[in-house]
Amino acid sequence: MTPFRSLSRAMLLGFLRDRSSLFFTILFPLMFLVLFGAIFTNQGLAKAKIIQVGPVAILDQAPGLGEILEITKQNDLAAAQEQVRQGDFVAVVRQQGDRYQLFYTAADQVRAGTVRGVFGQLVGQANAAGVPQRFTLAAEQVEDKSLKAIQYITPGLLSWAISMGATFGAAMTLVTWRQKKILRRLRLAPVSTATVVSARVGASVGIALVQTAIFLGVASLPMFGLQLSDYWWMCVPVVVAGTLVFMAIGMVAGGLAKTSEAAAGIANLIVLPMAFLSGTFFPLDSAPGWLQSLSNIFPMKHLNEGMLDVMVRGQGPASILPELGIILGFGLVIGLIAVFLFRWDDV
Amino acid sequence: MGQTIIVQDLQKRYGDVHAVDGVSFSVEEGEFFGILGPNGAGKTTTLEIIEGLRQADAGTVEVLGMSPWPRNPRLLPRIGVQLQASSFFERLTAREQIRTFASLYGIPAKKADDMLTVVGMADKAGTPAEKLSGGQAQRLSIACALVHDPEVLFLDEPSASLDPQARRNLWDLLRSINDAGRTVVLTTHYLDEAESLCDRVAIMDHGKILELGPPATLVRGLDSATHISLATGTLSLPAAREVAGPDASVTDDGVTVTIATRAPAPVLTELADRNLLTGIQVRGATLEDVFLHLTGREYRA
Structure with missing residues (x-):
């Protein structure tokens, strides 16, 4: 040897x-x-549950969001906000013209942060693209967050x-x-x-x-x-x-x-x-x-x-x-x- | 016969301590050479400089015609070093230890196994080094130092912390290694070890060599008394004084009557005439006496 x-x-x-x-x-x-x-x-697997009030273009047109978000549709903003406050949902989102509003809970910061991150990207990309129909979600970014x-x-x-x-x-x-x-x-x-x-x-x-x-x-x-x-x-x-x-x-x-x-x-x-x-x-x-x-x-x-x-x-x-x-x-x-x-x- | 080791005016200081202070000697080919002295005398430092582990502050060393410092890869295969502590790889068996060391010198495993037999460790080949007794560990470490068949073997206090039986066995082993033609240099703080093994001894104290020569010559040069001892009661104190003559001293410690004389022959003749030789002990001077004579203090290892 x-x-x-x-x-x-x-x-x-x-x-x-x-x-x-x-x-x-x-x-x-x-x-x-x-x-x-x-x-x-469990924590890692659980999707963030959010409420969508009225039509929200970037959500409706983005495929693949179901991987991270579980979206429930409702009509009453105040009632939805109350449900978030009680911890049943992470956030409420609605669209008013060009403005997206996101109301999120402070109780589950990790998932609220995820949701904020996702929406930040969605909006940012929608703006950059300029044409809502061509909107796509970059899988890589979502993968990272989820x-x-x-x-x-x-x-x-x-x-x-x-x-x-x-x-x-x-x-x-x-x-x-x-x-x-x-x-x-x-x-x-x-x-x-x-x-x-x-x-x-x-x-x-x-x-x-x-x-x-x-x-x-x-x-x-x-x-x-x-x-x-x-x-x-x-x-x-x-x-x-x-x-x-x-x-x-x-x-x-x-x-x-x-x-x-x-x-x-x-x-x-x-x-x-x-x-x-x-x-x-x-x-x-x-x-x-x-x-x-x-x-x-x-x-x-x-x-x-x-x-x-x-x-x-x-x-x-x-x-x-x-x-x-x-x-x-x-x-x-x-x-x-x-x-x-x-x-x-x-x- | 050539000179295997030549040391000239070696100096080594550690801060204020003059560990080695002008040491010179030479070792003949095939000689069994001992460096004797109490702890802290500078033996180990001297040996380490010769082996090439340390650099001398001044002086020259030549081993087999080469300088050991800086690290000399041509010299290393020709010397074998057994270090003071047993340096083994952790959790390896005796066989694995010696095979590992053998491989460092390009020696095949078969030869390594043979060396275990030479030192009488064949039956312990499968034992982890940690589980060996002191004597066995020492044998293994000597085998590891010998595995590449070096011309010169250095041993640093090989019998330290061994029981008497293991020491005797080790001495037999060391003698046979020397008889096989190898030059052996050892340090020891045991006077009897140096006396029993070495062809020549250098007695060191405080970094200097006090005396150098064959043990017998050193002892003979002392002109010290021979001690003749008998059991108390076999000879009364006055009778003992009469036998011993005026120049001798006689002591009785309650167990043994001891006559110390520079002319042992007439005393022994007289004792023989009285039919008192049974159980008698005659002890000449030892290296211990030489050390006492040289330093004026009792030898303490």
Whole structure:
């Protein structure tokens, strides 16, 4: 066996025989998937119920709205408003000449927001087209707003799981190998540092791809109902790039820490807040603008976006290139910091 | 025979501590060489500089005619290093450990398995490294250091924390490795280990070599007393003083009567005449006495 293969094998065996690392890398994120999948199943599926008072041209002429809106027709505006107030409906809409009026509830902000968004688009597009008869609804936009929970949760949780796996894998290997003097032993063997590092990269990428396969497999079960888009396989380069970035983050944590406990703490301190702020657990759509801008400085945000783009938003293979570039850019910068912090020895 | 290792005027400082302060020695091909001293004497630092793990502040090192610093990939396959802590990959069995190390040197798995047999670990091949006893772990780590058949073997305190039986077994193993023609350099803080194994010993303290030579020569050069001990009661104290003569000292701690003399022959003859040789113990000077003589303080590992 070549040094590269035997070292990767040693790392993989060490990983597979450690129940707790197996649990935290594979099962723990999967538990979140099952949990979130169950909690958000209904919410995501439910259509927004609205009342239409009188004829409303943009509704009558837009096909496909039935996917997201359940429209009931009534004649009395005041009675309809009262029904919205009581929570039976999300909104009332009517048309007065060129003016569309939307009365919505403050009680169900998520769905009211969806309805507002939909109408904003409808009106905007009707104006842009100028000719009501040629009005069409862009399926892509609606798809985005009506994303089922599982469609959003799977790429997000998968991004988080991969980040955790890569960060902890790299940090733990670095610290325990330094503590146990394996790094010194390797330094005294005729293998290059590049071989040692690439063996760890190989092991981590392998683990990440297995995580991806298990995640997509479970999420695609009928009870969760994940629908992958045509180019979902383009998530492979995204997964690989994400693994590289978070391995670099793990190397930084391992470079700073003296013990494996400290390394785990530092890794958690970096990855967990980043997961929340990058929208891997919950969408950031309703977060304040400054937070949405801030999230761009986190590599996990871009990993998450890249995954969403190719796995569920149905974007073509070329569309992820910018995100891929950003992720690899992060990897390069953090990797340089990791090289700077790297130590062969404790002393 | 050529010189395998040549060390000249080695210096290494850590802040204010002069860890290695002008160390010079050379090791012959096939020699069993020991660096002896208490903890903090600078043994390990000296060894690490020779192995190429650390850079010396000053001085030169040559191993097999090459400089070990900076990291020298042509030298590495020719030296074997067993580190102070047992450096094993986590959760791998003994066989997987040694095969992994073997692959780093391009050695086939078959040869790695043979090496396990050489160190008497064949029956533990399937045991995870974490579950090995101290002696077994030490044997495995020596096997891992030997798997690529190096010309020089470095051992850093190989018998630390082993029980007496495991130590003796390890010594036998180390002797056989040296008998096979390899140069062996070891550090130890056990005087008896250095005495029993090494062809030559360098005694180090505070970063300097105090004395260097074959253990027997060092001890003989001491001109120290021979201790003759008998069980208390076999010989009364006055009788013992009479046997010992005027230049010797006699002590009785309630268990043993000890006669310390520089002229043991007449004393032993006298004891033989009195038929008192049964259970008698005669102990010459040891490296312990050499250390005491050199530093003026008791040897404490």
